[in-house]
Every structure is written in C-alpha cells, then in structure tokens.
Amino acid sequence: MSALGVVGGVVQPLLVVAGSPLLIGVLRQVRAKLEGRAGPGVLQPWRDLRKLLLHKESVTPRGTSEVFRYAPLVLMATTLVVAVVVPFVTTASAVDPVADLFAVVALLALGAVALALAGLDTGTAFGGMGASRETTILALVEPTLLVAIFALSVRVGSTNLAAIISSTLDDPARVISPVSLLAAVALIVVIIAETGRLPVDNPATHLELTMVHEAMVLEYAGPDLALVELASAMRLSVFLGLLANLFLPWGIATTATPLALLIGVAALVVKVGLLGAALAAGEVFLAKMRLFRVPELLAGSFLLALLAVAASFFLA
C-alpha cells in the first residue's frame, strides 16, 4: 500500500460524498437553464438531504424485514468502497486488489441488487414493479459494463483498473483507437441506464406507474431516504468518474505531492462536472423510451462492447 494510494483512499471518498449532491444539483440546474426555467440552484440536493437527515424520521413499513432496513447501508457501503479503491484522484489504489474490474462491477451490482430486494421486501405493488424493472435493466447492464471495461484491459494484460489507467497515461494514442471508442459508447449507454437517466428512466417524474428507480425507494423516509439519495448520487459520480478516467485520465495524481493531488482533485471535478453537464444537456433533447424498447438499446450497447473486445484482440 503506497502513500499515494492511502492519500487517494482518503481524499476520494470525501470528494465523492461532498461532491455528488452538487453534481446532481449541477445536472438539474443545467437542465433548468436550458429549458428556460430558473432552477432551484446547485445546492438544492444538499438542502434536501439536510431536511431528510435532520428534520424527518425514518419510517419502516409494517411487515418489512432486515432486508429493507439494511439495503440503504449496503448501497452506501458498496459505493463508498468503490469510491475508495477506484483510481479517481491518484493512479495508485488504496486497496489495490479490490481495484479490479470484476470486483468493482460486482460491488456496484451488489448495491443495486440490495435496493431491488428492498423494493420487493416492502411487498407493495410499486416496490415489486420497480424491482422487476430494475432487475431487467440490471441484467442487461452488468454484462455490458464488464465486457466494455474488459476490452480495455486486454491490451494491458491486467483487469486492475489502476494498471489500465496508468497504461493509458503512458500511451495516450490508445484513447482514439477503435477499441476505446467502441467501449466508450457502450459504457456511456449502460451508465445512463444504470443511473436511471433519460431515455431509460425519468429522474424527474412524479408518476408512480412509470418509475423504475424511484418506485423501489418509495417506502423510504427520513435518514434512510437521505442515505439512498446520497448513495444514488454517488453512484452517478462514480460511474462518470470511471468513464472519465478510463478514457481521459489526464490530470490524475501520479505522485503524493500536494500540488499533484490538488490538480488530481481539480481534474476529476472538472471532468465529472463536464460529463454531468453534457448528460443533462443531452437529456433536454431526449424523451423516455417505451419500456420494452429499453432492452433493444441495451442489447445494442452490449454488441458495441463485444465488438470492442473483438477489436482489442484483432487490432492488438
């Protein structure tokens, strides 16, 4: 465990926790401005969290079990571990063996599955409906996620994310290779699906019957809901950070000097912020697909990921 890794392991989770609600705020604000609305300001998600944490109480529905109570913790814990280990700010990982492609994807899937189980555990029609839809999407998202990142690992010869990112830093030309481009497009599609953005899910809807993510968490209240909301925001940051660093790792700290770390933090904030703003700007032009069209979209992204893997063998 290097000093750089330890510093990264401390700075990254702090940055992700503090910054994720702001990222959501930026997304909403960008969208509001583009639609000609005033918008509530980028701090609104933090205000909402403060309200939920300090002024509301958790309510556990009758008949629910530990699954329901622990799901927000599992979701938060898995996301936090990912925030600690994945090289976001520093190229070295705090816990290098966990910064593995398969481990990280499995951790993220674990959080999503925990929430889907909690949705089922409530026993309500909406919880079950949301869980069923989420699982459908999850089942199509995870393989693509694995295959897309795997395509990048082939030429490195390692599934360690730190190794993949370092090798891109050493050889920038790789970014514009067919492998990278195909994998990037596949990743962007699955990230949109996984984090519940348009055109797969509408994060702004109030209509229970159309919800995916929101339907699963309908029964949460107070601090529990705050935890779910915060963790969901962190998942979006983590996914965008992963996307940014896999394809555009520049700025990431390679030494433990304060300046390098500062640049690393700034680079991550700028990259994720820009990606988020681009996502929000893109959403203005999109509409939500018919639910049964979503698998077609995800199948397409899986195909791109497969092509990326094939290309990485043939073009290597």
Place this chain on the structure above:
Amino acid sequence: MTDARTLTPTELPAQAESLLAKGFRVALVAGHDDGDKLRAVYLFTAANPDRRVELHIPLDKNNPRVPTLAGLSFPAGRFEREMRDLFGIVPENHPLPRRLVRHFHWPQGWYPMLSDAGTPPAFEDVAGPYPFRTVEGDGVYEIPVGPVHAGMIEPGHFRFSVVGETILNLKARLWFVHKGIEKLFQGRRAAAALDLAGRVSGDTTAGHTLAFCLAVEDAYGIAVPDDALRIRAILLELERLYNHITDLGALCNDVGHGILNTQAQRVREHLLRHNDHVTGHRLLRGAIHPGGAHILNPPDLDLLADLDADIIEIVELALSHSVVRDRFTGTAVLTRQQAADLGTLGYVARASGLTGDARIDHPFFDMGGTPAEHTHTDGDVLSRFMVRAEEIRHAIALVTRLAADVRDLDATAAPGLSPVARSGVGIVEGWRGTIVHRVELAPDGTLTRVKIVDPSFFNWPALPVALADTIVPDFPLTNKSFNLSYAGNDL
C-alpha cells in the same frame, strides 16, 4: 324548442328506442322530487337539425321504479345508477345494479337529493365490500393506485390487473368527492347561482357558466344580443385554448420530454394573462351572466397570432421527435365503434373518428365557418394529441374572426320578469366536450332543480376500455390524453 312529453314508465322503453333509432342520443337523465311525487326526466338530443325531446315520467314516491334503458344505451344505464343512488329511483332489470355515485360510507337507503334528506348523516362503517373483478392466472397481479396520488391530481382509485407489464383489466373507482353541488343550486335565483355554475369544474368555468345561462335563458325566453353571443363564443374558445395547450405540454412531459412542457406552460401563462386582460379573471370567471356577457377588453389578436406560431412550433417539435412520436402512436386505442357505443364526447370522440360537436349540432349562435378538420382519427394518444393541436388552430382562427365583429363589450338583454317555461336546457361544446345543463324554476324564478352533465361522465368508462392491452408505464400518458374531470363527474 324542447319537445316535452309525459309518459308512464311502461311507455318509456318504446319511446326511447324510437328516438335512439332516429339518431337521438341520451344527453341527460335526472331525478326530480316534486313533493308528493318523484319524476324522472330523460333528455334526448339530435343534431342537424337541432332537436331536443324530454320524456317526463312521474313516479310513485313510495315505490319509484323505471324500466331500465341500459340495453338500449350505455350512458342511460349509468345515468340510471346515478339516479338510483341520489333519489332511490330503481331501474328495473338493470344489468349492473351496483352503486355508482353513492359513497362507501353513506348509510344505506339515504338519498341525498330527496327534499327530505336533511343534513348529511355521519359516515357509517364501510357498507360491504367493493367488488373488483379479480383476474386469475399465472403471473397475474394487481396494482392498486390512489385515491391519493403523488402529484396534484384529484382522487381516483385505479386497480390494474397486470401480467408482466401488460394491463389485462383496469377498474377506475371514482366518486370520492361528491359535493352535492346540484342541491346547492336549489332555492337560489339564477343570478345568485351563477358563481356555483362557474365552479362545477375549475378548468371549465366558461363552459359550465354558459350552459347554465343558456338553460336559464331558455326558461325565461330571453333573446340575447348578437354581440353577447359573439363574446360568449370567444370566451368558450379562449377556455379551449389554454386547456388544450396545457394538455399538449403535459403529454410531452409524461413521455419525459420536459422542454416542450416548459414551453407549453409559457404559452399557457400568456393565455391566462390574456384571459385576465379580456375578462378580469385568469380563468374567465364573471364574464358570462344570464341575458348577456361583458368583457373589459377585446381579445389581443396580435398576441394570439404570436402564440399560434409558438404552438405550431411546439407541435412540430413533438411530432418530429421520434421517441415522442413512438410513445404516442398506437398507444391506448379507442376504436370508433367503442367510442360510439360508450357515447363518448369531445376530443376523445373526435380522435376516434366521431363528429359530435355541440357548436354545430346545437349552436347557440351561428358562427359560420367549418369545424376543425382532423387528420388523425385512429383513437390513439397521437390522435388525441393531434385533435387538440388542430382545435387550437381552429379556435384561434375563430376568435380572430368573431372578435372583428364585436362592437359592444357589455351587451345584455333586458332580464325576463318571470320564467315563461318551467324548465330550460343549455347545451354547450366546452373544451372537454358537450356540456348539458337542465334547470327547472318555480314561478317566482328560484331554481328548483339543476342537473349538470359534464362530458367526463360519458368519457370516464372509455379510459379502461382504451387501456386494455396497454402497458402499465403508458397509463399516465393515456390518462392525460383523456384528461377527464373528477369534479365535473362527481357532482
């Protein structure tokens, strides 16, 4: 112009059948309490030329029974159930003799519209189970939604029987908000009841006020000046405008295309401010009164022309968006046959290829011109979207044409001293469809009975029919494309 006939109950079915065969539709059925007797009134209307026939059936107060017309007309069957719940008039051999209006907690045998009903009694325990049709089979489950919803929606309970995401059966349970508004009219003079008429359904102020005024004027035999009629026609179209553009935006919003909703909301706000400019009220309240109408300013035609261009752009953007169009096309189809059988009205009917429109069928003023032409009549969400878009353009053109001839912004006929007839009927094409009001007056001019029929009463049963085989996530979109009133339905 109404042809009133008094019949015995046994003569009713044959008369009704012959009227329906001649192209009449059941526009209104209402119970009346005449003190020593009850009376059922059936209003049949037909278009081209405008014909209205009333059948009066005096009934014994101790055993009020009428033969059911449910086999002849679906809406009649629903009116009969409403009449039974409010007056205790029993439709004999009704195929679906369940309660309709009667709230779960009302005591059995308490009929709120009878003159001796007294104050509403305290709520009782739930009177028996509310039977939902259970659908059984592998993987079938139920989704109960409401009556309290996540958004700003009126109360309605929806019970979906679903397999996977496909709706097998939907039961809409309404009637949570009975206000007794018809009873509030009783004992008032027409002028004092005007505000009530404007509040039957908040988004249909001009439509319901006008229908009420037409009914009163019919009873008094008042001839309203042409300028007042023009103003009324303009107000009716202004109401159609702001409601239709709201729906166009909301439909886009329900498929997640928020920017068009924001733009539609902007146009709506301009229209509401324009309403305020014209009448002094954003929802057009207070402009129409018995005998006339008055406005503060003529419509701002330049503004309407600008908004027309904006609306055209919004509609074009929506239709050129492939996902939006995909979500609209073929979703929740109400076939022409279904629409006709259920007696649907307004844009719901026109989107399914029917042509009923009270502006042409029962004109209170000859506006000239032709009705809006509809390019999409497949009965899906896209058709209901397009019908609204086309009606908006038609309405703006109509307002522009009518406004040119308005000379007198405050035109009122001399009020009649006493009613020349005991009753009057007012028929208006509100933005949702045909609104019918029927009033009865005492010789001194106080209202003894007002029956209100909002088009939502006819259109609600069409929603579950259209939703069969639609997927659950398309329900909010479909619901919005019908956009039915709960308040106008449950009086």
